Structure formats: C-alpha cells, structure tokens
Amino acid sequence: xxxxxxxxxxxxxxxxxxxxxxxxxxxxxxxxxxxxxxxxxxxxxxxxxxxxxxxxxxxxxxxxxxxxxxxxxxxxxxxxxxxxxxxxxxxxxxxxxxxxxxxxxxxxxxxxxxxxxxxxxxxxxxxxxxxxxxxxxxxxxxxxxxxxxxxxxxxxxxxxxxxxxxxxxxxxxxxxxxxx
Numbered sequence: 001x002x003x004x005x006x007x008x009x010x011x012x013x014x015x016x017x018x019x020x021x022x023x024x025x026x027x028x029x030x031x032x033x034x035x036x037x038x039x040x041x042x043x044x045x046x047x048x049x050x051x052x053x054x055x056x057x058x059x060x061x062x063x064x065x066x067x068x069x070x071x072x073x074x075x076x077x078x079x080x081x082x083x084x085x086x087x088x089x090x091x092x093x094x095x096x097x098x099x100x101x102x103x104x105x106x107x108x109x110x111x112x113x114x115x116x117x118x119x120x121x122x123x124x125x126x127x128x129x130x131x132x133x134x135x136x137x138x139x140x141x142x143x144x145x146x147x148x149x150x151x152x153x154x155x156x157x158x159x160x161x162x163x164x165x166x167x168x169x170x171x172x173x174x175x176x177x178x179x180x
Contacts, residue, residue, distance in 0.1 A: 013057050021053025075114045084108045092161040095121050135172045
C-alpha cells in the first residue's frame with residue numbers, strides 16, 4: 001500500500017512562517033495607517049508578525065494533526081472481496097459551498113473519497129473506473145495548482161483538492177487505461 005502525503009520540512013515551515021508574518025505585518029501597518037493616519041510602532045508590528053507567522057506555520061498544523069490527524073486514520077473504507085488499496089492521501093471534495101475534508105483512495109476497482117467526522121456534510125463517494133469519463137488537472141480558485149476534476153459518463157463532476165495533483169492525475173489515468 002502506498003501513501004501519498006506531503007510533509008513539510010522545517011526549512012519550508014520556517015519560510016512559510018516568515019512569509020505569513022511579513023504579510024501580516026504589512027497589512028496591519030497599512031490598515032492602522034489608513035484608519036489612524038499614523039505609523040504603527042514597528043516593534044509591535046514585528047512582534048505581531050512573528051507571533052502570527054509562527055502560529056500559522058507551526059502551532060496550528062500541530063494542533064490540527066493532534067485532533068484531526070489521528071481521527072483521519074479511522075476513515076479507511078471497507079473494501080470489497082478482491083479489492084486492494086493502491087494509493088491514498090488527504091483530500092477535500094467540494095460539495096456545494098463546503099470543501100469536505102477527508103481522504104482519497106485508489107483501489108484496483110474504484111476511486112473512493114471518505115470524509116472525516118469534522119465536516120458539516122459527511123459521506124462516502126465511490127466511483128468505479130468504468131464510469132469515469134475524464135480526469136483533469138485544474139486550479140483551485142483559478143490560482144493554486146492543486147485541483148482535480150473527475151467527470152463521469154452520467155455527466156457528474158467531482159472537484160477535489162489534493163497534494164501532488166499531477167501524480168494523482170497520472171495514477172487515475174493509469175487505472176482508467178487498465179479498466180478499458
């Protein structure tokens with residue numbers, strides 16, 4: 001069984017913290033200047049930026065992993081006899097206005113998305129490869145290259161957000177060629 005998860009090393013986490021902190025400092029300073037027409041004390045801005053950047057890049061991911069990460073392991077779908085799990089990873093499925101969090105699985109028979117319990121909408125979505133007509137890489141919000149669209153022969157579309165999108169597209173296309 002292969003697991004496709006994207007892990008950030010400490011160098012990348014610190015980079016994310018620095019960028020988040022810098023953007024936060026600039027926005028706070030700008031809003032303060034616009035609303036009061038005076039420059040905010042730079043020491044306060046630096047402290048707020050460091051605190052915000054550290055929280056966003058280090059503390060919140062740790063808290064999320066502690067509470068959601070452990071329950072995320074319990075959402076493996078029940079497989080049919082003869083069905084083998086090939087690839088899995090964290091994903092979101094857009095359902096209306098909600099991006100439902102969970103895990104995406106590829107088996108030898110179908111694509112499965114199972115949501116975790118921390119969503120308003122919880123469900124299991126399973127699509128057999130013979131019913132998938134197309135798989136497309138797309139951009140989420142027309143900006144971030146992490147989207148995946150699955151089209152079915154019935155005309156339904158499923159939009160996912162995944163890490164390593166190109167690998168997912170490649171693996172699904174391999175499954176579609178194998179089911180033909």
